[in-house]
Amino acid sequence: MRNKTILSIFVFVLLLLFGTTSSANTIVEESNETTQETQIIQNNGYHSKTILELLESFYNKTGINAIINPKDGVLDSHGHEMSHFTQGYGRIIMILVSLVLFYLAIKKNFEPLLLLPIGFGGLLANIPIANIAGPDGFLGIIYGFGISTGLFPLIIFMGVGAMIDFGPLLANPKTAILGGAAQLGIFGALVGAIMLSEYTGIFTFTLEQASAIAIIGGADGPTSIFIANALAPELLGAVAVAAYSYMALVPVIQPPIMRALTTVEERKIRMPALRKVSQLEKIIFPLTVLIVTILVLPDATPLIGALCFGNFARESGVVGRLSDTMQNALINIVTIMLGLAVGSKLAAEQFLVTETLGILIIGLVAFSLGTAGGVIMAKIMNKFSSKENQINPLIGAAGVSAVPMSARVATKVGQEADPSNILLMHAMGPNVAGVIGSAVAAGVLLSIFK
Amino acid sequence: MEEVNLVAEALKFMFLGMGIVFSFLILLVYILQMQAKIIQKYFYPMEQSKSATSQNNTKG
Numbered sequence: 001m002r003n004k005t006i007l008s009i010f011v012f013v014l015l016l017l018f019g020t021t022s023s024a025n026t027i028v029e030e031s032n033e034t035t036q037e038t039q040i041i042q043n044n045g046y047h048s049k050t051i052l053e054l055l056e057s058f059y060n061k062t063g064i065n066a067i068i069n070p071k072d073g074v075l076d077s078h079g080h081e082m083s084h085f086t087q088g089y090g091r092i093i094m095i096l097v098s099l100v101l102f103y104l105a106i107k108k109n110f111e112p113l114l115l116l117p118i119g120f121g122g123l124l125a126n127i128p129i130a131n132i133a134g135p136d137g138f139l140g141i142i143y144g145f146g147i148s149t150g151l152f153p154l155i156i157f158m159g160v161g162a163m164i165d166f167g168p169l170l171a172n173p174k175t176a177i178l179g180g181a182a183q184l185g186i187f188g189a190l191v192g193a194i195m196l197s198e199y200t201g202i203f204t205f206t207l208e209q210a211s212a213i214a215i216i217g218g219a220d221g222p223t224s225i226f227i228a229n230a231l232a233p234e235l236l237g238a239v240a241v242a243a244y245s246y247m248a249l250v251p252v253i254q255p256p257i258m259r260a261l262t263t264v265e266e267r268k269i270r271m272p273a274l275r276k277v278s279q280l281e282k283i284i285f286p287l288t289v290l291i292v293t294i295l296v297l298p299d300a301t302p303l304i305g306a307l308c309f310g311n312f313a314r315e316s317g318v319v320g321r322l323s324d325t326m327q328n329a330l331i332n333i334v335t336i337m338l339g340l341a342v343g344s345k346l347a348a349e350q351f352l353v354t355e356t357l358g359i360l361i362i363g364l365v366a367f368s369l370g371t372a373g374g375v376i377m378a379k380i381m382n383k384f385s386s387k388e389n390q391i392n393p394l395i396g397a398a399g400v401s402a403v404p405m406s407a408r409v410a411t412k413v414g415q416e417a418d419p420s421n422i423l424l425m426h427a428m429g430p431n432v433a434g435v436i437g438s439a440v441a442a443g444v445l446l447s448i449f450k
Numbered sequence: 451m452e453e454v455n456l457v458a459e460a461l462k463f464m465f466l467g468m469g470i471v472f473s474f475l476i477l478l479v480y481i482l483q484m485q486a487k488i489i490q491k492y493f494y495p496m497e498q499s500k501s502a503t504s505q506n507n508t509k510g
Contacts, residue, residue, distance in 0.1 A: 173482040180468075180475040187464035194460040207459060281489050288481055296474055433475060440474050444467045 066128035067091060082349055090348025091126045097346060098122040101241070110248030114221065114339050118241060121343020132344070139344035142337050147229055147236070152338040153222035154306040159331030160222070160435065161310025162323045164403060166285050168428040171274035174381070175395065175426070179433025181377030182399030183441045185217030185370020193362045203358035208232050211445045213359050216243045217366025218438030219250070219400040223303060225342065227442050231449055237345030238356045242363040250405045253364070254371050255413050258397050261375045266382075267417035269392040271426045282315040289436065293443075299450065300443025304436065367400065374399035374430060391426075398427040401434035 049057075059065055070087035083090075101119030105112040125133035133139045146152040169176060193210035197203045205213065212232040215224050216239060224243040228236045246253065259267075286308035293304045313323040345351075374396030382390050394414050398407040407427035414423040 170482060170486065173479040173486075176475045176479050176482075177472070180471045183471045184468060187467045190467075191457070191460045191464055194456045198457055207456060207463075210460065211463070278489060278493075280493055281486060284485060284489070285482070288485060289478065292474065292478055292481065296477070297470065436478075437471050437475060440471050441467055444470050445463075448463060448466070 061129065063128050086348040086352070087128065090352055091128060093352060094126045094346055094348045095123055097351065098126070098343070104245070104248070108248075111244050113335055114244045115248070117336055117339025118244070118343040118346070121340035122237075122346030123343075124340070125344040125347055133347065139340055143341040143344055146334075146337055147225065147341050148233065150226055150229055150302070152334050152341070153226040153229075154302055155334045156222040156331055156338065157303055157306040157439075158310040159326045159328075159334070160403070161286070161307035161312075162314045162327040163331075164307075164311060164314075164432050164435070165282075165428075166311065166432055167277045167282060168274060168425050169432050170277045170281050170285060172426070172429050175391070175429035176433035176436075177381065178374050178377055178391075178396045178399040178430035179401075179435075179437040180399070181396065182370040182374035182430070182434050183218065183437045184373030185219075185366040185368070185400060186214050186438065186441045188214075188369040188373075189217045189362050189366030190214035192365050193358070196358060196362070203355055205355070205358070206232075208449055209235055209355075210362075211449070212239055213242075213362050214366055215239075215438070215442060215445065216246065216359075216363035217370045217400070218434075218441060219243075219247055219367065219370065219402040219406070220435060220438045221247065223438050223442045225338070226303060227445060230446060234350060235355065235359065237342060237347070237351055238359045239363075240342040241346070242359050246363050246367050247402045247405065250367075250400075250402050251409050251412075253367050254397050254400075254406060254409050257368055257371045258375055258394055258410070258413050261372060262379075262393050264417055266379070266393050267414055268421065269390050270418075270421055271390070271392055271395075271423070272388065274425055279315070279317070283312070283317075286312040286315070293440075297440060297443045297447065299447040300439050303439040303442060307435065307439065370400040371397045374434075392421075392423055395423055395427040395430055399430040399434045399437070401431065401438050403431050403435060404428065406434075407431040 067088050070082075070084035072081070074082050074087055098119040101115045101122065104110040105115040105119065121139060124139060131137050133143070135141075135144065190210050193203075193205050193213050194207065197205040197210070208231040212224075212228040212235055215227045218224065221240070221243050225236065225240050228239040232239075290301070290305060290308045293301050310323070310326050313319050313326060375393045376396070377399075378391045378393035378396035382393070385391070392414060394410045395407075397413075398410045400406055407424055410427040411422060411424040414421050
């Protein structure tokens with residue numbers, strides 16, 4: 001009983017203490033506010049508003065009003081004036097595009113790790129008034145420090161390097177040639193894009209823009225973003241969405257082309273088992289690649305250098321923690337921000353243009369050409385190699401990077417012809433060579449325009 | 451400004467690009483084959499003992 005009384009007195013005193021301090025705070029704050037208010041009144045001539053006026057001014061700030069009644073002089077994230085269409089229906093269409101991306105990511109499971117953040121970034125960027133994608137909005141800030149500097153794609157490449165096992169390539173180095181042939185997709189699409197814009201007149205692409213679009217054929221998201229940002233930042237949103245969508249569609253796009261270009265006999269070709277690759281070879285490999293890049297094409301060293309660093313950390317075997325961070329935590333963090341920032345470029349005034357249609361068409365052509373290039377190159381190589389060293393042409397299709405999806409597709413198509421023939425490890429060789437190949441192709445394009 | 455034939459320009463890019471990609475990878479293939487030979491010839495015994503110890507480490 002006595003304890004209870006003491007306790008209640010203690011609580012009372014405590015409340016009293018806190019009460020006085022907090023009320024003192026509020027008094028200070030109130031006096032601050034009143035001085036500020038008096039200042040505002042003096043500056044702006046604030047007058048008393050009726051509840052109707054307050055409601056009306058609030059309505060003017062709602063999203064409904066901003067979409068229904070577009071105003072003149074509203075600026076987009078680049079500081080250009082927005083047309084009435086992009087302020088109204090444009091936003092609604094773009095929000096629908098974002099919803100389609102959600103559908104593809106969730107229901108169809110197409111590259112959900114990227115399409116989901118990209119879709120949400122697009123949703124946020126199309127909110128009127130809040131200006132989230134503007135230079136002071138949070139998406140704008142992420143875009144500013146991560147994408148326009150080219151930083152995020154490089155960090156992703158580091159993680160990719162830490163994830164990739166180059167063993168299959170080291171065991172059978174000549175499959176690297178297939179990864180080169182698949183880059184035909186990039187340059188073929190470049191020519192195609194220029195021809196489209198020259199001869200049809202529907203689209204007008206400059207050489208820079210055509211190059212940024214064609215790199216979609218490299219089937220490599222970070223490289224596409226890196227190049228699009230360097231050569232044609234205005235196309236970034238559409239290029240990134242097209243690149244990731246087509247990468248997700250690899251199992252749909254590639255098999256018909258692969259079947260059309262090969263006979264059943266060729267698809268049944270068995271390849272000799274890969275030799276065991278020593279640890280030392282794997283450790284030296286990233287350094288070798290980097291040295292060759294430094295000598296031949298320094299322009300590709302940001303991409304290849306990041307890739308080699310990640311792989312070096314992986315294979316060295318002594319910095320397991322760093323390699324683990326790069327291939328998990330770091331790449332995940334950057335993927336979130338990269339996705340949102342790329343999505344912020346899904347603004348109506350940039351996406352709802354005929355060029356986007358062109359980008360989607362050329363991207364598809366680039367993918368198909370790359371697949372065909374790899375398969376045909378494998379057939380050419382078979383003409384020149386001995387009976388025992390034949391290559392199954394299906395693994396050529398894995399030369400478009402898209403690690404490891406296209407290698408899996410090659411395996412699957414191979415098993416349709418001969419269920420006991422597992423091509424996966426053989427296909428990983430051209431697959432990882434494709435990553436290097438598209439980074440080299442990117443370096444060539446950069447070196448032309450720099 | 452001089453008139454530029456963009457298609458011809460793009461074709462030139464294609465030859466340059468594919469040429470460099472191929473020569474890069476062919477160079478890499480030769481270097482890797484050479485490297486593999488050298489490593490297998492001179493370092494392989496050492497390498498085997500090394501990988502054995504590292505395997506022990508991961509197990510322990």
